[in-house]
Amino acid sequence: MSDNFINLKYIEDILHEAKNAGDAAVSRILDKAENGESLNHNEIAALLVNENGGHLNRIFDIAGKIKRRIYGSRIVMFAPLYVSDHCVNRCAYCSFNRAHDFNRRKLTMDEVREEVKVLEKMGHKRLALEAGESETECPIEYILDCIKTIYDMKFENGEIRRVNVNIAATTTENYRKLKAAGIGTYILFQETYHEPTYSRVHLAGPKKDFAWHLNAFDRAQDAGIDDVGGGVLFGLADPYFEVMGLLIHNEHLEAKYKTGFHTISVPRLCPAEGMSINDFPNPVDDATFAKIVAIIRIAVPFTGMILSTRENHEMRKKLLRLGISQISAGSSTETGGYAKRERNEKANPQFMVNDDRSALSIISELIDDGYIPSFCTACYRGGRTGDRFMSLAKSAEIGNVCLPNALMTLCEYSMDYGDAAFREKTAAIIEKEIPNIANEAVRQKTIENVKKIRTGNERDFFV
Numbered sequence: 156m157s158d159n160f161i162n163l164k165y166i167e168d169i170l171h172e173a174k175n176a177g178d179a180a181v182s183r184i185l186d187k188a189e190n191g192e193s194l195n196h197n198e199i200a201a202l203l204v205n206e207n208g209g210h211l212n213r214i215f216d217i218a219g220k221i222k223r224r225i226y227g228s229r230i231v232m233f234a235p236l237y238v239s240d241h242c243v244n245r246c247a248y249c250s251f252n253r254a255h256d257f258n259r260r261k262l263t264m265d266e267v268r269e270e271v272k273v274l275e276k277m278g279h280k281r282l283a284l285e286a287g288e289s290e291t292e293c294p295i296e297y298i299l300d301c302i303k304t305i306y307d308m309k310f311e312n313g314e315i316r317r318v319n320v321n322i323a324a325t326t327t328e329n330y331r332k333l334k335a336a337g338i339g340t341y342i343l344f345q346e347t348y349h350e351p352t353y354s355r356v357h358l359a360g361p362k363k364d365f366a367w368h369l370n371a372f373d374r375a376q377d378a379g380i381d382d383v384g385g386g387v388l389f390g391l392a393d394p395y396f397e398v399m400g401l402l403i404h405n406e407h408l409e410a411k412y413k414t415g416f417h418t419i420s421v422p423r424l425c426p427a428e429g430m431s432i433n434d435f436p437n438p439v440d441d442a443t444f445a446k447i448v449a450i451i452r453i454a455v456p457f458t459g460m461i462l463s464t465r466e467n468h469e470m471r472k473k474l475l476r477l478g479i480s481q482i483s484a485g486s487s488t489e490t491g492g493y494a495k496r497e498r499n500e501k502a503n504p505q506f507m508v509n510d511d512r513s514a515l516s517i518i519s520e521l522i523d524d525g526y527i528p529s530f531c532t533a534c535y536r537g538g539r540t541g542d543r544f545m546s547l548a549k550s551a552e553i554g555n556v557c558l559p560n561a562l563m564t565l566c567e568y569s570m571d572y573g574d575a576a577f578r579e580k581t582a583a584i585i586e587k588e589i590p591n592i593a594n595e596a597v598r599q600k601t602i603e604n605v606k607k608i609r610t611g612n613e614r615d616f617f618v
């Protein structure tokens with residue numbers, strides 16, 4: 156049964172009303188946020204519509220503190236893998252939409268292996284599998300084959316250890332099959348929670364059905380997938396409305412399934428073939444975007460936040476400080492794009508990426524900036540998903556789990572994919588961070604494992 160928990164008038168009224176919150180009220184809301192108290196809808200809305208520079212600086216400051224307290228310096232790394240660009244939908248913003256005429260393709264299993272080889276050479280351990288929607292060209296069995304092909308591949312330096320999946324909303328039965336295939340997070344962007352805008356930009360195909368799309372995570376949860384990742388495509392409707400929609404969706408899932416979003420993605424609309432960016436009247440400027448990321452971090456401190464290479468280097472750097480905990484690196488948004496890049500062929504992406512640096516240079520710079528790029532996939536492999544992951548995230552134990560895992564996987568990455576200079580700077584950051592592991596036994600074990608990774612062929616240690 157479909158469930159429309161997004162009440163357009165309720166959100167519009169709250170945002171309207173929030174404009175009346177005076178400086179004293181906003182200061183009190185920020186005091187609450189600073190004390191770690193959770194904020195209600197009216198309070199979040201007041202922060203969103205606020206334009207006072209002083210308050211904004213405090214929002215950034217609080218978000219940064221929450222980010223450092225919960226996530227430390229860790230940044231989880233991943234890459235997208237596009238397997239098919241056949242699509243029956245007409246999403247006005249996407250170059251894969253069925254009205255756009257181009258040479259479509261779907262990878263054969265050999266081609267999937269080619270792509271994964273290139274991704275593995277970059278050191279990736281975690282992928283997000285992406286596809287357009289087509290029951291005939293890209294049925295669920297094809298997606299399952301891709302997942303199996305990826306998990307079956309073993310390399311000298313390891314393997315892809317977690318496949319997250321970003322495919323169109325589907326049936327409970329298909330979600331059961333995805334669960335059985337061992338996926339990590341099931342990711343689906345609502346695109347927009349504003350139903351009139353949703354209808355305007357989804358012109359044809361199954362995705363046109365707002366309720367079908369909105370209830371996809373309920374079906375996924377009913378099928379046993381307890382790690383789900385939401386998101387909106389910023390640039391379609393009023394961004395403040397979208398943030399309220401995201402939070403209400405999260406609360407709906409928490410109330411019904413005891414776990415909300417594992418992650419929230421914050422893609423911003425990019426130019427793409429087959430669409431004109433000028434047709435979208437709600438662009439989100441950099442300053443508003445930074446404010447939104449910080450407010451999401453404050454509103455849902457324990458939900459991971461994902462940023463893609465849609466954002467440029469400078470913006471990524473800024474947003475990492477405000478709340479982002481996962482980023483992609485070395486990405487291609489084209490079906491077969493990684494192998495094509497190896498052959499120096501011209502790219503034909505789903506949308507233009509704005510950070511086209513290599514994975515190694517992104518990772519290297521993260522270290523220079525004091526971050527710990529993490530290739531950890533431990534929680535999902537140890538069955539710590541859904542509410543079990545959330546209890547870990549909310550406890551002080553997170554530092555005794557995520558930090559050692561980040562350090563051990565980074566050490567592994569440096570040995571297998573880095574040069575001497577890279578290894579040296581990795582060693583320095585590992586040295587600096589190890590004392591921050593509070594649990595004595597875990598700290599000693601981490602020191603031992605790091606030694607084993609450096610001196611032998613042992614890999615894949617995790618807590």
Ligand code: SAM
Binds near residue numbers: 286321343388465
């Ligand atoms: N086809 C599936 C779907 O639509 O849910 C998932 C895969 S689709 C390749 C992944 C996401 O790309 C979409 O959810 C959409 O938000 C995003 N996207 C499409 N066109 C975009 C554009 N021009 N700029 C930025 N993101 C875009």
Ligand code: SF4
Binds near residue numbers: 243245246251253288
């Ligand atoms: Fe197809 Fe997804 Fe692109 Fe829409 S966003 S046209 S469903 S690939």
